[in-house]
Amino acid sequence: DQQVKQNSPSLSVQEGRISILNCDYTNSMFDYFLWYKKYPAEGPTFLISISSIKDKNEDGRFTVFLNKSAKHLSLHIVPSQPGDSAVYFCAASALGGSEKLVFGKGMKLTVNP
Amino acid sequence: KAGVTQTPRYLIKTRGQQVTLSCSPISGHRSVSWYQQTPGQGLQFLFEYFSETQRNKGNFPGRFSGRQFSNSRSEMNVSTLELGDSALYLCASSLGDFGTDTQYFGPGTRLTVL
Numbered sequence: 103d104q105q106v107k108q109n110s111p112s113l114s115v116q117e118g119r120i121s122i123l124n125c126d127y128t129n130s131m132f133d134y135f136l137w138y139k140k141y142p143a144e145g146p147t148f149l150i151s152i153s154s155i156k157d158k159n160e161d162g163r164f165t166v167f168l169n170k171s172a173k174h175l176s177l178h179i180v181p182s183q184p185g186d187s188a189v190y191f192c193a194a195s196a197l198g199g200s201e202k203l204v205f206g207k208g209m210k211l212t213v214n215p
Numbered sequence: 216k217a218g219v220t221q222t223p224r225y226l227i228k229t230r231g232q233q234v235t236l237s238c239s240p241i242s243g244h245r246s247v248s249w250y251q252q253t254p255g256q257g258l259q260f261l262f263e264y265f266s267e268t269q270r271n272k273g274n275f276p277g278r279f280s281g282r283q284f285s286n287s288r289s290e291m292n293v294s295t296l297e298l299g300d301s302a303l304y305l306c307a308s309s310l311g312d313f314g315t316d317t318q319y320f321g322p323g324t325r326l327t328v329l
Contacts, residue, residue: 136317145219145305145320146258191258202271203248203318207257 105129106194108206117215121179125192125206128173132194132204137166137177140189140208149190150177182213217242219308219321227327233294236324240287240308246270247289248318249281252303261304264289265311293326301328 107126115121123137133154138146152159152166152175159166165178179186192206220239228234240247248271249261260273264283281291287308293300303325307318 138320143322145221145307145322148317148319151317193258202260202263202273204260205250205258 104207105132106192106204106206108190108192108209110209111207112210112212114212114214115182117184117213118181121177121182121186121211121213123177123179123190123192123209123211125175125177126173127175127194129194129196129204130173131196134195135166135168135175136193136203137164138191138193138205139186140191146191179211182211184213184215187211187213219306219319221304221306221321221324223324224322225325225327227329228296229329230296230298232296233292234296234326236291236293236304236306236326238289238291238306238308238321240289240306241319244308244310244319245287246309246311246316246318247283247287248307248309249289249291250305250307251275252305252323253301258305261291296328298328301326 136151137149139149140146150161150164150166152168168175189208189210191208193203195203222237246265248263250258252258263271267283278294283289303323305323307320309316309318
């Protein structure tokens with residue numbers, strides 16, 4: 103039973119355009135969400151997070167949107183750059199509890215010059 | 216601050232052997248979590264240690280075990296290796312506080328079981 107789902111395995115966009123990465127979750131106890139980026143042969147690196155008290159969080163070119171009623175979050179990258187090409191993982195946990203961090207299977211983003 | 220370090224980076228073993236992987240967390244971090252990454256399954260949680268105690272455990276068989284030392288360094292052991300254990304094993308450290316706790320990952324240990 104996959105509690106965090108990234109249904110699209112890959113996405114290809116042109117440099118300068120917007121990249122939208124989607125993530126759905128099933129556990130209503132999740133209320134803290136994170137995005138990680140992973141390059142080959144490296145561990146995942148933290149990108150941005152959002153807690154359920156917010157519906158949007160921005161950090162430079164990266165914005166995460168949370169729709170609690172739909173149990174859906176998305177990561178927007180604007181403008182996309184070739185260096186953004188990597189695998190992106192969505193993760194979720196329950197705030198204040200002892201829930202472990204649950205990851206999606208990842209989505210490969212390719213930004214073409 | 217130095218990041219999370221994992222040793223060794225690459226390992227080749229044969230079926231039936233056992234292996235021990237090591238993780239040194241970021242200074243001041245008390246929580247260490249271990250994950251297995253495979254192409255088909257993504258990142259799967261193995262277990263988390265906090266202050267030398269296992270605080271959380273994923274759905275892996277008992278062949279997978281771990282421990283944490285008083286300096287927060289952690290080791291993960293896999294006994295009786297199977298071909299399906301071939302994967303990238305990632306360690307992540309965090310402060311360990313419940314709530315908005317961000318994990319920082321090491322580069323991983325690539326284990327190949329022949």
